[in-house]
Amino acid sequence: xxxxxxxxxxxxxxxxxxxxxxxxxxxERDKIEHHGHLLGGVVDAINLxxxxxxxxxxxxxxxxxxxIDMGLDxxxxxxxxxxxxxxxxxxVLGAAALGIKNILCLQGDHANFGNEPNAKNVNDLDSMNLxxxxxxxxxxxxxxxxxxxxxxxxICIGAVENPFADPFEYRAYRLAxxxxxxxxxxxxxxxxxxxxxxxxMEKVRELGIHKKVPxxxxxxxxxxxxxxxxxxxxxSGMIVPDEIIDRIKGAEKKKEEGxxxxxxxxxxxxxxEGVAGIHLMAVAWExxxxxxxxxxxxxxxxxxx
Amino acid sequence: MIVAERKPxxxxxxxxxxxxxxxxxxxxxxxxxxxAGGQKEAKEAASAISIARKKAGxxxxxxxxxxxxxxxxxxxESARELVEEADVVVSLACGVxxxxxxxxxxxxLTLPGVNxxxxxxxxQQGVWMENCLGCGKCVLxxxxxxxxxxxxxxxxxxxxxxxxxxxxxxxxxxTECGWHLIVERxxxxxxxSALEEVKPPKDWSTxxxxxxxxxxxEDVKL
Numbered sequence: 001x002x003x004x005x006x007x008x009x010x011x012x013x014x015x016x017x018x019x020x021x022x023x024x025x026x027x028e029r030d031k032i033e034h035h036g037h038l039l040g041g042v043v044d045a046i047n048l049x050x051x052x053x054x055x056x057x058x059x060x061x062x063x064x065x066x067x068i069d070m071g072l073d074x075x076x077x078x079x080x081x082x083x084x085x086x087x088x089x090x091x092v093l094g095a096a097a098l099g100i101k102n103i104l105c106l107q108g109d110h111a112n113f114g115n116e117p118n119a120k121n122v123n124d125l126d127s128m129n130l131x132x133x134x135x136x137x138x139x140x141x142x143x144x145x146x147x148x149x150x151x152x153x154x155i156c157i158g159a160v161e162n163p164f165a166d167p168f169e170y171r172a173y174r175l176a177x178x179x180x181x182x183x184x185x186x187x188x189x190x191x192x193x194x195x196x197x198x199x200x201m202e203k204v205r206e207l208g209i210h211k212k213v214p215x216x217x218x219x220x221x222x223x224x225x226x227x228x229x230x231x232x233x234x235x236s237g238m239i240v241p242d243e244i245i246d247r248i249k250g251a252e253k254k255k256e257e258g259x260x261x262x263x264x265x266x267x268x269x270x271x272x273e274g275v276a277g278i279h280l281m282a283v284a285w286e287x288x289x290x291x292x293x294x295x296x297x298x299x300x301x302x303x304x305x
Numbered sequence: 306m307i308v309a310e311r312k313p314x315x316x317x318x319x320x321x322x323x324x325x326x327x328x329x330x331x332x333x334x335x336x337x338x339x340x341a342g343g344q345k346e347a348k349e350a351a352s353a354i355s356i357a358r359k360k361a362g363x364x365x366x367x368x369x370x371x372x373x374x375x376x377x378x379x380x381x382e383s384a385r386e387l388v389e390e391a392d393v394v395v396s397l398a399c400g401v402x403x404x405x406x407x408x409x410x411x412x413x414l415t416l417p418g419v420n421x422x423x424x425x426x427x428x429q430q431g432v433w434m435e436n437c438l439g440c441g442k443c444v445l446x447x448x449x450x451x452x453x454x455x456x457x458x459x460x461x462x463x464x465x466x467x468x469x470x471x472x473x474x475x476x477x478x479x480t481e482c483g484w485h486l487i488v489e490r491x492x493x494x495x496x497x498s499a500l501e502e503v504k505p506p507k508d509w510s511t512x513x514x515x516x517x518x519x520x521x522x523e524d525v526k527l
Binding site for chain 2: 080081107127161166170173176
């Protein structure tokens, strides 16, 4: 079976770069293509968020197909929030049929946060179950209910972990559990508190998890003081230390400082043992991704064969 | 216990606007304990209806009464005379009690005077906490007595999500993260390793996903 670009990158041992694209709150294909063009060639694969922060957006599977048509490698995100196991497994088959190989498994933010706060949160499966379901569909060719798939599927399973959520002591163990459940690669929540990330990585190394799966460290370029404050105060499971806020606040050119900070973070992450790459989440600032990758010495991206 | 809260009085007053004889019927069980629908609240609601109707120039004959337990047919008999005299009944019992009334007194309309909220426990005076979703399959022995289904906002079975911070749930800083509590309790009893096992997807067929549930105990049937 042919491998996705991400699968090749994961095998290569090169420092990996994945990007992220938030589908629009509209059916405008050109917007997805525009952002796809910005990220194409700059990152190894592009995450497509699944109704991020519980806000209705174009489906990640549909956007994945658009990226496939552009010759790019999508990582579709699937959350447990909006679908039961029937819909999830159906979407996995649909995605595979469209040529989408990489699927990232998430629980999903509670619907409370989004633009449909009165929605019913489904959460039929949890994220761990989701990872295991995909692994069983791929390796055992079975659905959750035990029935056999009519044909095999070839997918690469991603999982997330948040070193900044609590209880901290349990987080690395939880990652180990996700790897045991079947994750092929890991992307982390965006890092601003590097000390805590380093402490988490120490535990990850102690458990030997980094040798089992590539771990891509999440980074977000800060565009403005407002964005930094918003992430600090309003985004669940995120820690933005005051030093970061103060640094952006004190800078004359805030955007430039945000880029500089992001590049510094990446340079630092390259030196952390067990970090196999970065996951760059520009969050509606996709235009800056090529510059960040360039300045962080990540370009040109290697060709993976 | 079943926790409920009385609907706003204005809502109750509007609901009975076109009736001349109103019975407000309280229940002596859970809603009495959670101070939503016992004798005191029934009298209060009846007074409020009476005062509002006098003000509106449309006086009403309104009575308040409380039965021991509205969710069982036999207790409802004690209110038969009052029910049959009324044009409408406002029940301050939980959703089960109200439905029992409508089944037992089929020709009488019984309207809800409370919003039934959840099964929970009073943690302190005036504070109730949801502790059980009645999903039909307890895992409390696996989580040392803290329910991940009711107390995790996402009903996760394999540990906390990425939104748990400082022991609080991402949904509200007022809400404890159920999984944080479970992890702490596991550490306390030196059983954290039990959480290493990947739990399979939950069987929801025993909960409402299996449709309205019915329990039959052949051994106690008459």
